[in-house]
């Protein structure tokens with residue numbers, strides 16, 4: 631379970647803020663973090679990952695600080711690996727050293743399955759290949775929490791579907807996934823829950839089943855958020 635309480639994040643060089651009074655994400659949930667450009671999706675994800683300082687508030691994962699749970703977390707971004715100068719083979723050594731539960735055999739199996747080169751520097755990979763590599767690393771770490779920031783940027787529709795399928799097929803089923811994206815059509819059938827941000831505040835937090843029960847789509851809910859701007863935005 632991920633818990634945010636009174637989280638207040640501000641950047642010193644801009645007026646942007648993120649304020650989350652309370653947010654609880656239960657274990658095993660697949661949550662879409664949605665919202666317009668600049669609404670704070672990445673900031674929210676990074677805050678949960680422990681990247682950057684909070685002005686106030688607390689974020690815990692299963693009751694412990696994010697730092698204490700780092701080994702169980704995988705961060706997958708469109709930029710790909712944090713270590714682009716390494717080859718996947720060397721990257722595997724690094725992961726094995728830092729993450730005790732890293733499963734090298736499974737990692738190699740995934741590289742074969744996704745037809746990734748093992749002896750070429752990661753920086754020479756295509757975006758799709760980088761994403762596959764990071765997904766493989768997360769799965770082989772046996773991470774329980776996956777944080778995916780705009781995983782579909784720069785990909786055509788087939789590549790988007792493939793990377794989603796890839797991710798889903800490798801999961802045990804009890805992992806928690808947080809995905810930020812603009813592409814709501816792609817994830818509507820994947821996520822359990824949609825958290826919709828507007829100017830750094832959570833404006834909607836709904837389960838997809840409840841949206842369907844109301845005879846609506848995710849796009850309808852996004853439009854409603856857009857149409858009902860809060861008092862401070864008039």
Ligand SMILES: Nc1ncnc2c1ncn2[C@@H]1O[C@H](COP(=O)(O)OP(=O)(O)OP(=O)(O)O)[C@@H](O)[C@H]1O
Pocket residue numbers: 641642643644646647665666667668669670671672673674
């Ligand atoms: N390092 C930073 N310094 C100053 N302001 C920042 C920084 N990073 C983000 N911001 C600002 O914080 C706000 C939220 O940005 P964030 O990247 O979280 O939004 P987002 O919803 O992920 O946007 P997008 O969909 O465009 O990626 C924006 O106004 C942005 O300009």
